[in-house]
Amino acid sequence: MDTTYDPALAGEGADDGQPLLYPRIDCRDVSVFYSGKQAVFDVSLPVFDRSVTALIGPSGCGKSTFLRCLNRMNDTIDGAKVTGEIFMDGENINSSHIDPVLLRSRVGMVFQKPNPFPKSIYDNIAYGPRIHGLVDDRQELDAIVEKSLRRAGLWEEVKDRLGQPGTSLSGGQQQRLCIARAIAVRPEVILMDEPCSSLDPIATARIEELIDELRKRYCIVIVTHSMQQAARVSQRTAFFHLGHLVEMGDTDQIFTSPRERRTEDYITGRFG
Numbered sequence: 473m474d475t476t477y478d479p480a481l482a483g484e485g486a487d488d489g490q491p492l493l494y495p496r497i498d499c500r501d502v503s504v505f506y507s508g509k510q511a512v513f514d515v516s517l518p519v520f521d522r523s524v525t526a527l528i529g530p531s532g533c534g535k536s537t538f539l540r541c542l543n544r545m546n547d548t549i550d551g552a553k554v555t556g557e558i559f560m561d562g563e564n565i566n567s568s569h570i571d572p573v574l575l576r577s578r579v580g581m582v583f584q585k586p587n588p589f590p591k592s593i594y595d596n597i598a599y600g601p602r603i604h605g606l607v608d609d610r611q612e613l614d615a616i617v618e619k620s621l622r623r624a625g626l627w628e629e630v631k632d633r634l635g636q637p638g639t640s641l642s643g644g645q646q647q648r649l650c651i652a653r654a655i656a657v658r659p660e661v662i663l664m665d666e667p668c669s670s671l672d673p674i675a676t677a678r679i680e681e682l683i684d685e686l687r688k689r690y691c692i693v694i695v696t697h698s699m700q701q702a703a704r705v706s707q708r709t710a711f712f713h714l715g716h717l718v719e720m721g722d723t724d725q726i727f728t729s730p731r732e733r734r735t736e737d738y739i740t741g742r743f744g
C-alpha cells in the first residue's frame with residue numbers, strides 16, 4: 473500500500489476501500505534538549521492513522537525522547553526543552569492552551585515495564601473514565617471496562633476476577649491490562665515504549681497480535697529494539713541515529729531496500 477505522505481490528503485478518507493491513511497500527527501523540526509544538551513535534532517515526520525509506526529535505532533539515539541514529545545511527557549522531566557511543532561489534527565500540541573493532561577488521554581502511553589495501579593483489575597480500567605468524566609453511571613462504567621478488556625484480549629482471562637489486584641496478573645497480562653487502561657479513555661493515538669522488553673516470547677507474540685488488531689482503530693507508535701518486531705508489527709519505520717532521523721519509509725522498503733547506508737548497516741547488524 474502506498475503511504476507516501478501527501479499533505480493534501482490530510483484528513484481525507486481513501487476512496488479505494490483501503491484503511492484510512494492520513495497523518496494523524498505531523499512533526500516539524502522537532503528538537504529536544506536536556507539541560508541544554510541536544511538529544512534530538514530537527515526531526516520532521518508524519519505519523520499515519522490506523523497503522524503502526526516503528527521507531528528503531530541504536531541505544532541512545534533518541535527514540536524514547538522523540539516518542540515522549542508526542543504526548544508532552546518530556547514536560548515532566550526537569551531541564552528538558554522541546555522545540556519545533558507537532559500538529560495533531562491540525563493543532564499544535566505544544567501550544568500554551570493545550571492541557572497536557574487532556575492531551576495524554578488522547579495520546580495514551582504504554583511503558584516498557586507493565587505498571588498497573590495498586591488497585592483491582594476493574595479499577596485499573598475504571599480510573600481514567602471516572603476522572604475524565606466519561607461515564608454517568610455504574611452500568612456505563614461496567615460497559616467501558618468490559619469493552620476495553622475485550623479489545624485488549626484480556627476479558628476472558630479476567631472476567632471472573634475483576635476484584636483482584638492488577639498486580640496479581642502475569643507480566644503479559646499486566647501489559648495487556650495497561651493497554652486496556654490506555655484504551656478506556658478513548659485515545660486516538662497509542663504510544664508504546666518497548667512494550668515487550670520485559671516479556672517472554674509467548675507473551676510478546678500475544679502483544680504483537682494485539683497491536684496488529686488495534687491498528688485497525690488507532691494510530692500506534694512503537695519504540696522497539698527488535699528489528700524483527702518492527703518488521704512484524706509496523707507498516708512504517710523510522711530509523712534514528714545519534715538523535716537524527718536518518719530515514720523513514722514503508723517498513724518493507726526500509727528492511728529490503730533502505731536508501732541510506734547507515735540504515736543498511738544497522739539493519740544488517742554492522743553496528744548497534
Ligand SMILES: Nc1ncnc2c1ncn2[C@@H]1O[C@H](COP(=O)(O)OP(=O)(O)OP(=O)(O)O)[C@@H](O)[C@H]1O
Binds near residue numbers: 534697
Ligand atoms: N532524563 C534525561 N536527562 C538527561 N539526558 C537524557 C534523559 N533521557 C535521555 N537522555 C539522553 O538523551 C539521549 C537519547 O536518549 P533516549 O533514551 O531517548 O534514547 P533511546 O534511543 O530511546 O535509547 P534506548 O534504546 O537505550 O532506550 C541519550 O544520550 C540519553 O542519555
